[in-house]
Amino acid sequence: SAVISQKPSRDICQRGTSLTIQCQVDSQVTMMFWYRQQPGQSLTLIATANQGSEATYESGFVIDKFPISRPNLTFSTLTVSNMSPEDSSIYLCSVHPGPGDEQFFGPGTRLTVL
Amino acid sequence: AQSVTQPDIHITVSEGASLELRCNYSYGATPYLFWYVQSPGQGLQLLLKYFSGDTLVQGIKGFEAEFKRSQSSFNLRKPSVHWSDAAEYFCAVGATSGYNKLIFGAGTRLAVHP
Numbered sequence: 001s002a003v004i005s006q007k008p009s010r011d012i013c014q015r016g017t018s019l020t021i022q023c024q025v026d027s028q029v030t031m032m033f034w035y036r037q038q039p040g041q042s043l044t045l046i047a048t049a050n051q052g053s054e055a056t057y058e059s060g061f062v063i064d065k066f067p068i069s070r071p072n073l074t075f076s077t078l079t080v081s082n083m084s085p086e087d088s089s090i091y092l093c094s095v096h097p098g099p100g101d102e103q104f105f106g107p108g109t110r111l112t113v114l
Numbered sequence: 115a116q117s118v119t120q121p122d123i124h125i126t127v128s129e130g131a132s133l134e135l136r137c138n139y140s141y142g143a144t145p146y147l148f149w150y151v152q153s154p155g156q157g158l159q160l161l162l163k164y165f166s167g168d169t170l171v172q173g174i175k176g177f178e179a180e181f182k183r184s185q186s187s188f189n190l191r192k193p194s195v196h197w198s199d200a201a202e203y204f205c206a207v208g209a210t211s212g213y214n215k216l217i218f219g220a221g222t223r224l225a226v227h228p
Contacts, residue, residue, distance in 0.1 A: 033215060042204060043158075043218045058215075092157070096214075102148065103208070103216055107157040 002027055002095050004106035012112045013083055020079045021109045023093030028073035030096070033103070034066070037090040046091075049076050083113045116141050118205050120219035127195050128227045135190040135222050137205030145207040147188040148216065149179055153201040161203075164188060175199070200226045 003026040013019050023032065031050055035043040046066055047055040055068040069077045080087050093106040119138045127133055139145065147164040162173025169181040179190045188205060205219040 042220045043216075045215045048215060094216075102160055102163050104160075105150075105158040 002029060002097055002104040004093055004095060004104055006091075006093055006106040006109050008109060009107065010110040010112075012114060014114055015084055017083055018079055018081045019083065019111060020077050021091055021093075021111075023076045023078070023106055025074045025095050027097070030073070030098075032070065032076045033094045033096065034068060034076075034078045035092045035094065035105075037092060037108070039088065043092065046078070080111065083111075085113045087111065088113045116145075116207065116217050118207055118217055118219035120203075120205055120222050122222045123220065124223050124225065126225040126227060129197050130194050133190075133192045133195045133199070133224070135203050135205075135224070137188045137190065137219060139186050139188065139205075139207045141186075141207055144183065145209060147179075147181060148206040148208070149173065149177070149188075149190050150204045150206060151175075151201050152204065152221075158204070161190070195224075195226055197226045197228060200224055 005024045007022045033048055034046040036046050037043050045058050046061045047057045047068055049055045049068050049070040051070045051073050065081055067079045090108040090110050092108045094103045096103050117140045121136050149161040150158045151161050152158050161177050162171050162179055164171050164181045172178050177192050179188055181188050202221045202223050204221045206216040208214050208216045
């Protein structure tokens, strides 16, 4: 299994600013994922972060808006840039320890943009 | 295209009644299948998963799910619902090889009446 922590747990931000969300795992993992859950909606994958390479973004998400860092096998950050109220969501980090394993999710970061 | 359908957006049951949440998937091959639960203000918790073998899988909190290949379904069941089961339930599919993202259904919100 994997235990994941995220910081901050929640934040209220002003339009036009940026927020960086941190994701820390208690073990080394190859693949980390960032999901967005808009109010009342399901989870949508933003990007896949593999240590040592550029993140792979899903359709509709771009690096300029959601830059991701993956400096080592236990840590990743997601930045939400130039925020607007439409970015108000829960952002979740998850890890996939290995093929055939389940994904483990962090507690999420609840972001409100005013 | 890969997709997951949860046809019931909201379900309300009485405490003690049985429960079945439906999940249908579209996938190129037999995928890995998951049910996650999200309680209000909480992260995602894995209820159960199907990778291979016995098509009836047991999970935590008294839940079970049955994989039916012919119907492309993975319905979640519980014989007697408790008030604490009120939450959002998500069905998800993932590839059976490598490190792959999960595709989530829209979710089913369960309300439990006393």
